[in-house]
Amino acid sequence: MSLITLTTDFGTKDHFVGAVKGAIYSELSDAKIVDITHEISPFNITETAYILKNSYKSFPEGTIHIIGVDSELSRDNKHIALELDNHFFVCPDNGLISMIASEIKPTKIVEINIHDRIESSFPVLDVFVQVACFIARGGNLTVIGKEIQEFKKLVEIQPKVNQAQNQIIGGVLYIDNYGNVITNISLKMFQDIGKGRRFKASARRYSFSKIFTKYNEVAGDSAHDSIQYDGSKLAIFNSAGFLEIAIYRSNLATVGGASTLLGLNYRDPITIEFYNDSKPDFTPLS
Structure with missing residues (x-):
C-alpha cells in the first residue's frame, strides 16, 4: 500500500481536492491518501514550507508528498521530484523546498520532463499525480526527469x-x-x-x-x-x-x-x- 499526502491551497469548496484523490485511486486503487492541509493561504510558499517541514517527519519513510501551491508551470517555476530524508516530494521549484531542506540535503532531485506528453492548466492533477504514482510503484526518479543539483532558494525566510x-x-x-x-x-x-x-x-x-x-x-x-x-x-x-x-x-x-x-x-x-x-x-x- 502506498502512502501519499496532499498539501495544497485548494480549499475544500471546489472540486480540485476530490479530483486529485480520484485520479490517484484510478492509478493506485490501494493507495492511502492523507490530507495534511488544503487551507494554505493562496500562493503562500513560506506557509506551505513551514507546515510541511513540521509534518512530513511524522509519516513513515517512503511516503510521497504532493505539494500543490503556486504550481503552475513556467520558465521560472519548474516542476521537480526529489528524495529527501527517505521521503519523496513532488512539487513546484518555487523555493518551498529550501526551508524543508535547510538542514538535510536531498539524495536526488530531478526536473520533471513528462510535460512534453501532457499539456495542462491543472498540473497537480495531470502531472503530479502521475509522478507520485510512478514513484509509488517503485519507479526511479531519473525516468521521469533529468537529474539536477540545485533547487530555488528562498533567502527571505532566513x-x-x-x-x-x-x-x-x-x-x-x-x-x-x-x-x-x-x-x-x-x-x-x-x-x-x-x-x-x-x-x-x-x-x-x-x-x-x-x-x-x-x-x-x-x-x-x-x-x-x-x-x-x-x-x-x-x-x-x-x-x-x-x-x-x-x-x-x-x-x-x-x-x-x-x-x-x-x-x-x-x-x-x-x-x-x-x-x-x-x-x-x-x-x-x-
Missing part, C-alpha cells in the same frame, strides 16, 4: 544575524489557527547566538524579556486559577522549535489572537537583542 549589534533579525513566518505568530527564529539559533546572555525580543511596540517553555507558565503559581491570565501575551519556543508570540488561551472569536491584538502580520520584523551586562529586567531562557 533570519539575519547582526554580530556587531548582537542582534537576530527575523520575521513572521506563519500565523496559526489560534492567531499565534510564528517567526523564523529557531531555538538553535537563539542559543548559538545568545550563549545564555540576557535579551529582549521586540515585535512592533511590544517586547518580551522572558521566553517560556510551556504556555501555562505565564500563570506561574496561579495555574490552578489561570483564567485570570487569559489574554496575556507571551513568547515561547513552540514544538517545532521556532520562536512564537502568543496570547494565552487565545480565542479568535472572543479574546483574539496575537496577530490581531498585537498587530502582527506575515513578514513583519521580529528582533532579538542580546546584552552583555547584567540588567535584571532581562531574563534568559530557562
